[in-house]
Amino acid sequence: MTQMITESLVESLARERAFQLLDKGSAYEILSPFDRLESPHLAAQNIVPQYDDGMIILKGTLNGKPTVVVSIEGNFQGGGIGEVSGAKLAGTLEKVLKECKEGNIIYPVIIYDTGGVRLQEANYGLLSIAEISAAIVELREYVPVVGIIPGKIGSFGGMSLTAGLCSALIMTREGRLGMNGPEVVEQEAGIRELDSRNKQLIWKMIGGAIRKEMGLADIVIEDDVPNFKNAILSIWNGEVELKHRTKNINQYLTLIKSLNIEEKISPEQATDILKGINNVENTDVPTPSELVNSRGRIWFNLLTENKQSISEIPSVLVADTEINGIKARIIAVVPNPESKFYRARKGEVGLLEGWTIAKYVRQAIEEDAHLNEKRLILPVVDVPSQAFGYHEELFGIYLSCSAAVDAYATARLAGHPIVAAVVGNAISGAFLSHGMQANRLISLNDDGVNVHVMSKKSAAIITQRTIEELDIAAKDVPSMAYDIQSFKKLGALYSLIDGVNAEEPSVDDSALVIEAIYSAYEDIKKENARDLSYRLKTEIAVSSGRVASIKVREMIEQQWK
Template identity: 55%
Template structure:
């Protein structure tokens, strides 16, 4: 008598998960453990690397159909994404895209078990996750990209945005999907906002059952490998690819508009709570005279002549027209609004409204230019972080950020020259949403221009280090530093614009930046390069992205 033994996907490691889903004997792994392609950035910080850097990637078949299979190993550094790990994922998706363009249908399955960016590699994580986002959105036009969240860790941070970009999401009830982990929300916003030790609260907010019930994931499945494989086959058998959630702007923006931020979950259930005390930061009431404006608003006004007071739908998201090369260009910026509906997004953070509104504006620009010349789109970046809050996670801030990513990537692929101009802070999921999908990134050379994943306090808590140890690591690994010159050393910047007054720019300052914008638009039109350009800058080629370049070279050789 043959016993039907169920195989839990959640209990398997990454390699076992892939092999449990593909047809028996069909999986061929690329850059596996015996290739020894490990992170070059961990040993210097006292972290033992792993020979496959915690990512399994390769090709197999599911019911005879060719698939690229990707899985993250949650037991290594929490499934964190650094330079090698992220480049393996991006390269596998890019090669699948190339296959499809060459007439070889290749589907994609991504098994998520990750806390997001590996904080010991920080900005490398941001760069490679942006490349993963670009690859998913491009591949999705040819074939479904299926995300599976079986359990253990789940999908957090920038990789939650990746999950939000997938064509279809399959989750077990043990799976979790969240932009900001409960511990990070507690660190940044306080225990009253989110008690990370309240397990019932956690599952009711970000668990698989909640996500599928509310429409933020597609399939709630039993944790059984053969059943999950059947769900994947069902998606592959569809004749038509559905519009992904991240592109369904009007639907989800309307949902956000119905939320009453004054209601919160308490142990007694949902209750109305008193309005929060306004954050005591350098924010300002939008349109108020005589108060300090953010850098994002200052530079938006310099290019468009408009101010935040001209925005009516969501005043913290600015969209206006200016000119580059005497032709129309659109400028977007996210700015503080102390009277914003969501208290956690009043200081210039990218929150629920901000992500969806960025997506709405960019897609409106694309629609206006359909069939005509594609105007440049400039994302003016001064975002201190994504919003940390209970309401944000419950209503899927990861998807709001994914919507902005999706829109910028779509505009870039449609032929709009997309430029990110960093004038202040470019932090974490906010930067992934608003800036990192640009053809080119520019930045002002100023000590208060910063690029990073999260605050030093939260980074120390998550990595079990002191703030002093976090600061010491930045001296050894530039990707963990906060200053823009360290970020430039990684090869992500097209140009570091010097000798500019960032907070009180004179006409000469604005003219100098406009000159750089003109030059950059011309460069984009001439080369038509997307995010791959960042691997070809002098800084990248001289060592800033050495591991990323090598991973792609080896992956392509083994792919053939």
């Protein structure tokens, strides 16, 4: 029997992938290499840029339906998201959203091949991924947002959170989906936690086939272009149920609380557990944690006047209070040395934390649904990172974090003003999950406040540089730096609060922060915008911080036919 010759999507480059999906002769490229819009931040680091910055936008039709395909080139900087590439994806989704709101339905398809944030541009990637996430959450209310993870890289880092937000996911067996790459988990937690060389185990944990069996992907297909087209059409035609996994909070939270991880759970066991997600009994009642006086706890107690947390999870503090007479819900993630999830004992956002944040943000949405004035939601940010661990990846920490992102973005769109107060570390996926969806970001001007995508040690290893070389590069590229003054140069901060003792705040210190929160709240109400566009409108953003991000969006608008 003659074997059929297949048209591979996995083996194709990003541009080829996009053209292969669209009807022949219908597609044209927006912001092609001929526009020569490259990253302005790579040449300064002796890295050769690329004229499309590794992000391809094609507009055309699929089976006659107006379609936009955004395809990430994994061969350029590992598919990393920088300022230009991130703005291309976010700006395209924002434009599709605008069209859909005007009644012109366009179907978006995202082809993932990415390790997450491009470390050489660091905080630009964080800002972009927050904006991509915000656009997906709003857009999927009008049209299904389809994600495809064909391989070779897969979808990792902050981009795994955006994949978790998609209406439906199509994968091949070669595709992989996880928040922290196996090498990064081994690097952060050690080889006993996860041996990244054990490829068979890795694919059993996060490969396309197992993600489908676990209910974390919707369709798994063999690598042939017609299969991808048929899968997309089956989603559009309603043949595939849209699961909205990030909204299934009680089921996932109950499951995570019930896990016994004293011995490692195998991928096969995890699959059986996740298959029965609606039948899991909550057998674990968290015990009160040993109090660790983290900055998150200090400022939570100060801003709530020492109110008792209503949260069932000791590492997530939640309380309702008033800020200058305004009703507010305050949420903080704090260390819990007694957590059974030992990789999330120092204030990291892990499996429990993401789902718990989502629960209490959505609770506020539901309770205020009938009110004209929605309560202020205030994330107190002091998070060292997301949790790096075997069980975290196995049970989908990316989805836990996606659920938190989804909840915050949904609250903002529902009219809840969100002001994130950064009082300590704001690192990586933890900051994306808890803070980056806020209408306004405020921060203490303090040496203990750091914003970045990864620890310095890990960033040095992955970029094959020394820590000293990273520090030198950060002088020319502020987005690579960790300090809050450098982050301010990107234009995303509403205010930077001087003269506050972060770890032993006085009554006067508290008053300064409350004044900044109230000012940010008033500014949100005055602007009356529910998206994240403020970060592209500040004086710093327009003059220097987000110039490329703004230009990309302008050029998408110009080239949209």
